[in-house]
Amino acid sequence: MTATGDWIDDLPDAGDDLERSSTAERVADLLRGHIINGALAPGARLSEERLGRKFRVSRNTLREAFRLLGHERLLVHEFNRGVFVAKPGAEDVVDMFRMRRALELAAVRSGPQAPAEAVGTVGAAVEQGEGARAQGDWEGIGTANMAYHRAIGGLLGSPRVDETMRQLLAELRLAFHVMAAPRDFYAPYLDRNRAIYELLAAGSFDTAAEELAGYFDIAENQLVRAFTAPPRA
Amino acid sequence: MTATGDWIDDLPDAGDDLERSSTAERVADLLRGHIINGALAPGARLSEERLGRKFRVSRNTLREAFRLLGHERLLVHEFNRGVFVAKPGAEDVVDMFRMRRALELAAVRSGPQAPAEAVGTVGAAVEQGEGARAQGDWEGIGTANMAYHRAIGGLLGSPRVDETMRQLLAELRLAFHVMAAPRDFYAPYLDRNRAIYELLAAGSFDTAAEELAGYFDIAENQLVRAFTAPPRA
DNA sequence: TCACAGGGATTGTTGAACAATACTTCAATA
């Protein structure tokens, strides 16, 4: 411990590394993962007793985790009946797109004030998606698409928007599990994603916004149709 | 009970009327109210034991309520240290305005597609504020201002945006308690609120958006200055 | 001044208990 402590300041912030988390949060993370990747089907009931036994946590802790995920709209809590995996409908998809339009378009248009690496993050997501396509990894394409739109939202440089986008896209992915999802749903959008990214990198933010708006119209339309057309046996 | 049950379908949905709520939610509502109106000072610590005794609820139930409010950013939960009333800083105010700009400006610009009564709700909030001013009810002016901006967000007709706006404005009100808040902070904005409303009613949505953007710049600037200027003894 | 070792207070988590509510089953009735 010499007097010069400069190197300490130069250390990268430990950040969340040592931010211990409560059991409830870890359980919530676990459940969130299972919900997003489809292991827990929409509408499925989560029994407090059975899940508690499975995860080796008490009912009280489990209920705290439920509150977390309920607030994220991934679970719905019906009083005296239990908690269920949310089952978004067509109206929910429409509403999610309303919010996405507001946030993502604003983010793209705010491009000139975007943080330094923000555009690069978008590009990274584009390549991540193209890499997944090259390997026929459809699951990976979906994940990359989520990362792509989170990165778009990140152009605002707003922690609150980032958090909202995270939730919104998680819920959207859940909605995706409701319908009979063709595995290559997102593949057609990869080229469009790249096109928008190129515009961003070139500084043509308004044009990029128009392109993105076009994407929203098409993707929403396709999703809603997938919801309403087949009565879903 | 005749065979024709048509009239049942015609009945208005009972909706939330009989949606009983859990104790945790009622406690959360109670705490939220106290936080918003300033009864619980920012930074104050909420002892599980004492609050539980005060409200006559168990620690477990209280903790569920804490999770709710933590997710709304009104409380911060520090592991093994307890929960505290959030104490937003200047960066938080800046971030809240980033999100408000994205949502409210998008809402105003979406005016043509707005639900029927939405614009009227904005007008009602304007008059609510003017009424409060006439009576020198400064608290009422603040409340009316919140209602006004919630109504602006309501132009999108999106439940998710509505919910987000609710949280955002509650948090903003909390930030307001941090600084030495002049009681008539919002009074100067009443006329501007009316001007924007008139533009909405006239269908000049883009002009209204420009006016609103101007409001954001001025209000944010004033708030941030109030935060950073006086070191706040 | 600093380091460090108690000791007290608070949170984190559990498990059990009981009340309240929902779901199921089945008999009774029209």
Add this chain to the structure above:
DNA sequence: TATTGAAGTATTGTTCAACAATCCCTGTGA
């Protein structure tokens, strides 16, 4: 047959008590 009603069962809602883990304060010693 279809509907009502009355048990009985399973699950959630909430409380309580207990204990471990952690923090915070304080005093001691160097």
